[in-house]
Amino acid sequence: MTARPYNFAYLDEQTKRMIRRAILKAIAIPGYQVPFASREMPMPYGWGTGGVQLTASIIGPDDVLKVIDQGADDTTNAVSIRAFFAKTADVATTTDTTQATIIQTRHRVPETPLSADQILVYQVPIPEPLRFLEPRETETRTMHALAEYGVMHVKLYEDIARHGHIATTYAYPARVADRYIMDPSPIPKFDNPKLDDCPALQLFGAGREQRIYAIPPFTRVVSLDFEDHPFERTKFEAACEFCGSRDSFLDEVVIDDKGGRMFVCSDTDYCQKRQQAQKKDAAE
């Protein structure tokens, strides 16, 4: 191709500047949802249009991009978005968490700890944690402004009253920098502790809802709970069938029609690296 049919990374420069301004504001006010003029992207809402716009605004020619969907590098959403940026920005892509400078994610935080030179971009379907309890946007904004977060605990109360424990297992609400309560997007609550004091910058983009929010590096993120029902990370009875990991988030996979099932790591990169290391050890 001689002339690029699109601007670098698809979005025009004015749009990128607008989004970068929103990002800067979001970083300045951790956990606060900054409205932005979300653009139509060449993919449907729900496919990560918010995350894609964030990535398009921050990516440079030297960046190395990794895209994961539910922890996996090889699912449709991840493959499509990776191909999108390979085509429109001509950047290097990787599946290796440690090699990536930008990681766009849907529903997971990588198992491998992130470093200060990385940016994690989340795709967010519903950014407003108060939405299910308070349908009015004007009211939720007032509640955020006044830090009126009692209703968030009503939701957790309902969980305990119904199930005997806090049954919310994903999109588990957390308080950022002792101020705003945010929806960490539908990551499993297993990943919530990784948000706290994370060296990497974490950006959240909701395309349809037109909101951007952020957790700056090394920011305190506390999952909500009750004194007598503290937050608990999901624990698994099983180990990964492939790599034997006991401290990663596992997917349950049905393997036949007779009730057979197995548990495997949701983070494919993490799992494969462990398997390679085990093979290497066995060969030596």
Place this chain on the structure above:
Amino acid sequence: MSAPLLSAQGLSKRYGAVPACRDVSFELNEGEALAIVGESGSGKTTLLNLIGGALAPDAGEVVYRMRDGTERALSSLNEAERRSLMRTDWGFVHQDSSRGLRMNVSAGGNIGERLMAVGDRHYGRIRASALEWLGRVEIDSARIDDPPTTYSGGMRQRLQIARNLVTRPRLMFMDEPTGGLDVSVQARLLDLLRGLIADMGLAVVLVTHDLAVARLLSHRILVMRQGEVIESGLTDRVLDDPQAPYTQLLVSSVLAA
């Protein structure tokens, strides 16, 4: 006697050309129940909204004595102070219970919400308070995890009351609390309210068109017509010896059972 809990001076509100409330003044003492009566469209609900801060008056002001003893004009409170007042020191019982309750949240969650809003983060304590208050409003404790959608009209009203009283407010606003309930349910609810008001020393501003409710619950009455208070006084006096012609008409139009 100490300063009144709440005093209104010269409250006026117009909706376009229609005056809904004209130059209304009154005082309310701690532990006192005031009924605002009048026919539909007489400005009762507008007055209640003005006192409760839900509407801003065109003229006049409402002064409230806060828990710390300072007297504050409601118009001088900022949004955060006003909302915190509404969650802690005030209560609202609506005629339509779905406005006062979270219909898809269990009864326990409804009662516990105010506690959680003021910072209680202990599930066991919140639940114990919810159970205690269900008992006080005579709802079977086995219903604690049922949402109000499964409750009868009378139970919903009682749940609304419990939800408000859990933070021990000093002032309750009630808009037709017995509206739409059948007579025997009304009687039980009124009986319960009378007991709670007396026990807790609650001040009440009650809006009703039902003179029987006003007689049972209130100490004093304001009679409103076309946005003006045309008569006020002790409940017994106003109902047994009405002075204004309109009040006489109201009282005489009540059917004796």
